[in-house]
Structures are given as C-alpha cells and as structure tokens.
Amino acid sequence: MYLTPVVAALALLAAGFPLAFVILRSPFLALLLAPLVAALLSTFAVILMLVVGGPLPLWLALVLVAGAAAAWWLLRRPGEPAPYSGWSHTLLIALSLLPPFLLVFEPPYQWDSHSIWWLHAGYFSHDGAYARTAIGSPAFVFSHTDYPPLNSAPVAAVWSVVEPDFRTAQLIAAMVSISAIAMLIHLVRRTLVGVSAWVAWTLAVGVGLASWSAAPRAVTSGLADTLWAAAIAGAVVALLLGGDPLRRPLLPLLLLTVAALTKNEGLVAAVGVALLVTLRCRAEWRRAGLVWLPVLAGGVWVVLARLAGAQSDIASGSSGGAFSRGVQEMAERFQLTMAALWDGIGPVVAGTVVVAALGALFLRGRRRAIGLASDGWVWAANGYYLAVLVWTYLSGPNDIRWWLSTSVNRVTVLVVLLAAVSCAGWVAVASGDGRPAEPDPVGDGPRESDRTGITSAATR
Template sequence: MSVVHLLTVALIVAAGLPLAFAIVRSVPVALLLAPLATALVSTVAVVLMLVFGASFRSWLAVAFMITWAVCGWWLRRTWWLRRKQPAPPAVPWPAGAPWLAFGITAGVLAVPFLLVLHPPTSWDAHSIWWLHAGYFTYDGEIARAAMASPGFAFSHTDYPPLASAPVAAAWTLFGQGYRTAQLVSAVTTFSAVAATVVAVATAFARSRPWLAWAAGVAVGLATWATGAEYVAAGYADALWSACLVGAAAALLLGRDPFVRPALGLVLLTAAVLSKNEGLVAGGILAALVTVRERRDLGRAWLVWLPVGSGLAWVGLSRLVGSTSDIEQAEPLVSLFGDTARLTSRLPPTLDALWETVGPLVAVAACCSLAGALLVRRRRAALGTGSDLWIWLLSCGYATTLVATYVTGPSDVDWWLGASADRVTVPIAMLACLSAVSWLLAAVSDRDGPAGTPERSGESSAGDHPPAAAAYQAAGA
C-alpha cells in the first residue's frame, strides 16, 4: 500500500470524524463511523451538484465546511449541559474498556477485509459504482448527461450515490485510480459493518457487555456469509445490508430506541442511499418501526426521514433522465399477463434462495422457536424487542426479492447466478441477529416473572432518569 493510499484512508476518516463524533459522542465509535459519515456528506455534495450545477469539487468543499461548522456549533451548544448533568454511557463498553473493545472489533473485522488485497477487477464495481464516481467527479452538466444517456443505461444510473460519492471525492483530490477506488469502497463498507457491531451491542446493552459486543461482532461477520468475495471488492451490497441490519437492531430491538435514535437513523439513511434494494427494505423497516412505536408517533415519525431521502433521490434521478431496468420491464404487466412465464421462473428462484441462505435461516428459525419456548421471560427481562419484528423484516424483503426475480426482464438462471449470493446478505445477517438475540437471553442471569411483557413500556432511561432526561433534552 502506497503513501497515497494511506493518506487517502486517513483523509476519509478525518473528514467524517466531526460528524461521527456529533452522532455518537464517543471517540472510539466515532473512528469506526467516520468513513460512513464521509460518504454521507459526499452524497450531499453529489445531490447539490446535480440540482444546482457547478463542479463537484466546489460542492464537496461547501458540504464539508457546513458540516464541520454545524457539528462544532452543536457540540458547543450541548457541552454545558453535559458538564452539569453527565448522560449515561451511549455505548455499553465492557468493563470500562472502550479502546480494548474498539481494538478487538476492528481487529476481528479486519481479517476478512484482507480480501481487499485482491486486484480491483470486479465487473459490477467497474461498470456501476466506479463508473458513477467517474462522472460525478466533473460537474452537474456532465453528470446529468451521463445519467440520462442510453449508452450508460447498463450501469443502473438510477442507483443512489452513497457507494460512489466517497470514491468520487477521493478521485477529486488524489486523481483517478482503481486501486484507490477499491480501497475507499472497502473502508466505507468496513465502517458500515463496524457501526452495525456497535448498534447491535447497544441494542443488547442490558446483557453482559462483553457478550453484547461478541453478539455484535458475530452479526458483523455474517456480512461474509453468502458472498465473501464481494465485501471488499467495490460492490454496494454488503454496505447497504450492514447498514439496514444495524438500523434494525437499533430501532426494533432496543428497549427505547428513540431515546438515542441518531445511530439507527444514520444507518437507515445510508442503507436507502446505497442501493435501490436498500430503499425497499428501508421502507419495510420504517413501517415496522412505526407499528412498534404506534403509541409514540410523536417520535416515531423520524424514521421516515431517511426513507424520504431515498425517495427524493428517486425523484431527482427521474428528473435527470435515469431509468431502471426493472421499471422498463413493466413487472406488474408481466405479472398479470404471462402466467406461464412467471410460474416457470418461480421454482429456480426459490431453489437459488434456499441454496444460498436456506440452511442458515432454518437454523436461526429453530433457535427462535426454542428461545420462544424456553427463555422468553429472560428476553423480556432484558428489555430486548420482539424477535418477530426481525422475521417480519426478513420475510418482507425476501418477498420483494422473489417478486423481482419472477417478474424481471433478465434470464432468470443467469440473473440468479450473478446476484443471488449478494442480494441475500441482509437475510443472512438478520437470521444471525435473531439467533444471537436468543443466545444472549439464554445466558442472561435475569429472569422476569411470568407474564412479563415482551417490551416494557418503561424507558431505558429508567436506570439513570435525570441523566437520560438531560441527554434527551440536548437533542443528541
């Protein structure tokens, strides 16, 4: 790895560090989240460029300067309140050892990420994500022309820009190079997986801290369960999948997710702005969170802001002239007009999905059933959200996958062979999340009385009422 590559990684981390720290208020966690924060700010720069024109370099500078200024103002505004009334820890650090937990998390995840040493030759990375980054590096006129051009239609120009935007930012500063692109893509994905580890550990904060962190690392490692070679190769599938699962852990399993919603909402925003599948799955997650928090819609509406950002991108891409290959195929017309074609595509689709994630899902389902029969009261005593939400999210997303393959335009056998192992990553991760939630309940020493509700109506702030109230008043 050259000096330029090391400088690129350092800059990706440093640029997003103020925003990451403003979100999580923990230096170790901010270091893990910083590359993803950089990707989010770079995405804002891409959108501003497409809307108003001018060069990407100019909007990149504007977006980061405004972000840093707002973060500085926000941190200063809340500093006095934190001095008077310290908030309870945002992250369940094991035995007060944040840097140890940070080091172990980063070290374990870094091992499978060594696949980044492979040459940057992946087809989709070149033909989609890095091609988009290439025309983003210029200006609004060139980017809009490329997105509307029929010659670029093969590259899915309607895909959201979060996976491409940080690559475009690095290329703007250091010049184009596929090795740089692969490295930036891998660092961004690493950040998403690490942030998911934190979200899972925080959702299980009432368990033993080291066990909660072990559960988070296990869910993070599930990113490699179905298509290990894609995670560090420049694809967006692992990126959005990890963000979705982290958001699901924070918003569906946390005892009171809207006491500190920032991390979950940021992860959900990253998921819907990374790939079209992320917007669909993110919409399902938002609907489930709304149902779960139906008695507190005054806070639950926040979950629709990330979904709204994804829908705004869809509208912008259509105004620019982009189209989707799925949209062009008119799937609903096919659904009702060619029954024989649909029935011929359904069996290979189900077979491919079963071969990819079926055994893992079956094992997780057995864990879920056994847990519901044996340790449900312990799970309730921990304040962990119902496992049913995770399965509803997984089944909802799987249903959209089947519908897409069955009604889509491409040869189904080729299509499944090229993508089934990538698009099922969130299903594998959600299955792992379900299983570890029950395993944590099984080893817990808490045992609630019979009839303990699945989700307590008491806020998680109950352990530190004044501190948590002060924290929430600060808006963090």
C-alpha cells in the same frame, strides 16, 4: 505507489470525524463511524451538484464546512458518550474485522464495481452538467444510472482532486462498508445489555462476521450490497430489537439514510423498517415519524435520477411482467428462485428459524427480562424484504437463470444478517440469568464489570 490510497483513507477519516464524534461523543468509536459519515457528506455534495450544477470540489468544500459548523453547534448541546464506545471496545471491534478486511488487497477487478459504482464515480467527479448528461445517456444504460450515489460519491470525491485509480476506489469503498459493519457490531453489543459482557461481545462480533457469509467478496471489492445490508441490519437492531428504540435515534437514522441512498434494494428495505418502527412506536408517532426522513432522502434521489433521464431495468420491465407471463413460466421462475435461495442461505436461515421457534415457544419470559423486544419485529422485517426480493425475481424482465446466478448471493446478505441478529438475541436470552436488564451504562467501567460479576456468579 501506495501514497494515494493512504492519503485518501486518512482524508475520509478526517472528513467524517467531526459529525461522527457529535453522534457518538467518543473519539475512539467515531473513527470507525467516520467513513460512513464522510460517504454521506459526499453524497449530499453530489446531489447538490446535480441539482445546482458546478464542479464537485466546490460542493464538497461547502458541505464539509457546513458539516463542521453543524458539529461545532451540536457539540455545545449536552450529550453523553455512547455506551461501549471506549478505546478497548473500539479496538475489539476493529481487531475482529481486520482479518477479513485483508481481502481488500485483492486486485480491483469485480465486474459491477467497475461497470456500475466506479463508472458512476467517474461521471460524478467532474461537474453537474456532465453528470446529468451521463445519467441520461443511452450508452450508459447498462450501468444502472438510476442507482443511488452513496457507494460512488466518496470515490468521486477523491477522484475529483487526484488522478483516478481503482486500488484507491476499492479501499475507500471497503472502508465505508467496514464502517457500517462496525456500527452493526456496536449496536448489537449496545442492545444485549442483559447478559454477560463476553457473551454479548461474542454474539455482536458473530453478527458482524455474518456480513461475509453470502457474498464474501462484496465487502471489500467496491460493491454496495454489504454496505446497505449492514446499515439496515444496524438500524433494525437499534429500532426493532432494542427495548427503547427512540432513545438514541441519530445513529440508526444515519444508517437508514445510508441504506436508502446506497442501492434501490436499500430504499425498499428502509421503507419496510420505517413501517415497522411506526407500527411499533405508534404511541410516540411524532418521534417515530423521524424514521421516514431517510425514506424521503431516498425518494429525493429517485426523483432526481428520473428527471436526469435515468432508466431502471426492473421498473421499466416489470410493469405487468408477472401478469403477462403464463402460470407455468411463473411457477418455473418461482421454483428456480426458491432453489437458488436455499442453495445460498437455506441452511443458515433454517437453523435460525428453529432457534427462533424454540425461543418463542419456551423463552419469551426470559427475553422480556433482559430488555429485548419481540423477535417478531426482526422476522417481520426479514419476511418483508424476502417477499419483495422473490416478487422482484418473479416479475423482473431478466432471464431468471442468468439473473439468479449473477445476483442472488449479494442480495441475500440482509436476510442472513437479520437471521443472525435474531439468532444472537435468542442465544443471549438462553445464556442470560433471566434477571431484569438495567438501562444502558453510560460509559466504560464499573457498571459493566459489576454486571459481568453478577451474571457469572448467578450462572455458576
């Protein structure tokens, strides 16, 4: 009875493992990244199928072979294991995520999972001609056929070779989301190099568990919201919080691409991150330009979906929507939006703002010492996304009460995650000994334990 989900899960790990290993150079942590890479590969297969035509299994086979060849070629180049990617670190991340992952046993019943993501997986699982017809079909307008394909593509890949079933779909989507959260934890740990190991790991796991804060069911029920939010948060940690953002750019670029190809909000957030990284790294603008590649990938999907006849409710309804409404109606929409935001995430975000304000006033010097960039970058990314979110609610075509009640908890996951990232940074600063941070250790072992010893001795 459970054979199909188990085989599908193993296939997902196997499909993504070669490139995941090349990116991290660690067989252990690569297992946690593999579902995300497999989702990205299946997304490329879906896009090629839509452009060229033909059945999905054919494109899947070609993309997997190309991915394996690219992995083999890249492995010949010198590389070193990512820091904190040993078996013990991987096990720590996996064990911390296992308890909330148990919610994957909940029956697959979520409205949007069925009406959006698995419906899309259904039409992607056949062939290019049928998928293009379905995307432009007026009967499927309710399904937001303009949404990017990454959350549906791995499910479509499985359904293109076995009989569709929703339990398998839920497990596959949950594994991809958990993979993004695992990378977020890994990147936070990698960035907090100037504090003791147990503080850094506790904070990293704390940030990861915040993924369940605003919408606990969104992680394991087939929805896309936590997937793109965790991917963006991971990219922000690597590119805007760390001291040397372009040193290991592959993983954050992969995360940005995942976000841009998962949901329209993810693409909007990826644009904001790309702008901020370009601004931050303007001295190295050629390398910083790499962050626009994920935005380009998201843009390719937008063009493709429009060419196939997809309609966007927000894009078609918001042209002049804000301006055609009266001042009173706009004020009411604004008040309702603010009230819903406060009810959902207000206390946590307010607390982190207090932490950030105190830190910025009194602990800036210590922050520089442990190798963290200014917290302003994280809050700039958060403020940008929050502003776009509020404007969307103000200008969008839907009844505001219904719209907020059905979406606000899911679309604010990123706001909480970035607030948690900021908070973790300041707690690390407050708990550190103020000594200058060393560069990333290459692997496990003495340097990490030495640092722990030094830190605990200094704070005694």
